[in-house]
Amino acid sequence: MNSELSSSPKPIPYGRQNITEDDVAAVVDTLQSDFLTQGPKVAAFERAFADYVGADFAVAVSNGTAALHLCAMALGVNEESRVITTPITFVASANCVRYCGGTVEFADIDPATALLDVEKVRQLIESKPKGYYSGIIPVDFAGNPVNLEEFRKLADAHGLWIIEDACHAPGGYFFDSNGEQQHCGNGKYADLAIFSFHPVKHIATGEGGMITTNDEKLYKELLKLRTHGITRDPELMEENHGGWYMEMQELGYNYRIPDMLCALGISQLQRADAGLARRKGIAKVYDEAFADVPGITTLQTTAAAFGEASATGHAYHLYVIQVQDRKGLYDFLREHNIFAQVHYIPAHTMPYYRSLGYQKGDFPAAEQYYAGCLSLPMYPTLTQEEQQYVIEKVKAFVGR
CATH class of the missing domain: 3.40.640.10 (Type I PLP-dependent aspartate aminotransferase-like (Major domain))
Structure with a gap:
């Protein structure tokens, strides 16, 4: 792996536009x-x-x-x-x-x-x-x-x-x-x-x-x-x-x-089709990298959840993993110039919706998901080297 990239990459956001x-x-x-x-x-x-x-x-x-x-x-x-x-x-x-x-x-x-x-x-x-x-x-x-x-x-x-x-x-x-x-x-x-x-x-x-x-x-x-x-x-x-x-x-x-x-x-x-194909390629690399890593869970596609074959129409706006120490991983990645993001804070826990009668605990699956979710960089211009750097750092944190 490129040692310079591993030590000090340029900032890698979770998403980025591509203007040609x-x-x-x-x-x-x-x-x-x-x-x-x-x-x-x-x-x-x-x-x-x-x-x-x-x-x-x-x-x-x-x-x-x-x-x-x-x-x-x-x-x-x-x-x-x-x-x-x-x-x-x-x-x-x-x-x-x-x-x-x-x-x-x-x-x-x-x-x-x-x-x-x-x-x-x-x-x-x-x-x-x-x-x-x-x-x-x-x-x-x-x-x-x-x-x-x-x-x-x-x-x-x-x-x-x-x-x-x-x-x-x-x-x-x-x-x-x-x-x-x-x-x-x-x-x-x-x-x-x-x-x-x-x-x-x-x-x-x-x-x-x-x-x-x-x-x-x-x-x-x-x-x-x-x-x-x-x-x-x-x-x-x-x-x-x-x-x-x-x-x-x-x-x-x-x-x-x-x-x-x-x-x-x-x-x-x-160029929407080309961008979508690239997103799916990035997702496949993440899938393979995290498939057998203890402590990392990925979301199922609609096809898999319904017991279908691997064919999926997932558009991969986000690539979400779930980990036990989400805050720790989030901070660790930022220290290494990887700006992962959280999607989303459950809407019913927002002060406005709590003022309408909702409260924490109302939707356990949503709240459990939120406790561990993190969106990794996912955009068509993400390079292979950048993605491997992200994978390397995620594995390093989860495995320690």
Whole structure:
């Protein structure tokens, strides 16, 4: 191994964007065009992304949280709504319900995958009268796709909608009961799906998000809500005074995304498959390195958890290990310029959600997972030497 790398590498973060000369050229070209916002690059990015995930429609917005908020609004979440989600997620997955005045109810995770446990959700739903709950927000945590077919069956039995939080999983997929490949965000089982283009995600635009759906009515509602609740479509107006006329028909938001960010997104999308392949390669190296190391546990893929063969559509936004002394390993890695991260602090333990009645101990599997989880560096430009250095240091700490 390179001795210089082993002793003093450059900082290795848990995630990192990759901006190429083609990306820069795409942004500059748009900056020099006639449109900086509400121009043709927005629609072009939406079409390209919808094609990528296999959905009929896509709506580009300012960030993933805005995407979640608009989904909740479009589905009619209000003060009477009760929505189920996972505690192991970024808090935006739950906050979008609170933005609309609804009640968030958490259900515990499957400890093998850290995904929302469909059986726990079933128990929660069946413990209440029919119609008590409005919807479910499963999360494709770390890039591991939720088996949405199972959630769809449950949702249909109780009249619930589904928002798939696929921020970690563009390009991810699972196999349904017919053996068909179902891509995250394709709209087959979820009413709406959302994605994020934060710099550490697969597709980086700085900030940005996308909503995908196969429901044309929801699609048109999202377009309106994204722009202040305003429509310029003459067929939807109550009046029409002329070419300048527009109508604000409901209270929406300014959740638009600029054209230059969409230009960057289009450019990034062109190498999304290559980036995903590299992530899977990195994961395979980690898998092999930690397979027989006492004291290190890795999360199962959806395929493995369902007893399937090794085929998996895991998108590997994160590579998570679990260890007994997580704080010790976290500090040790930082001392060696490896900036691992923790994903996530259980949402129900946050002071805000505790103020709503939740408390530590409510979801034991989520809390046990959190006690030992650590996300190791995972991004396409991570070099083989850097990854081997990470593995070397993790093993050195765990083995001592």
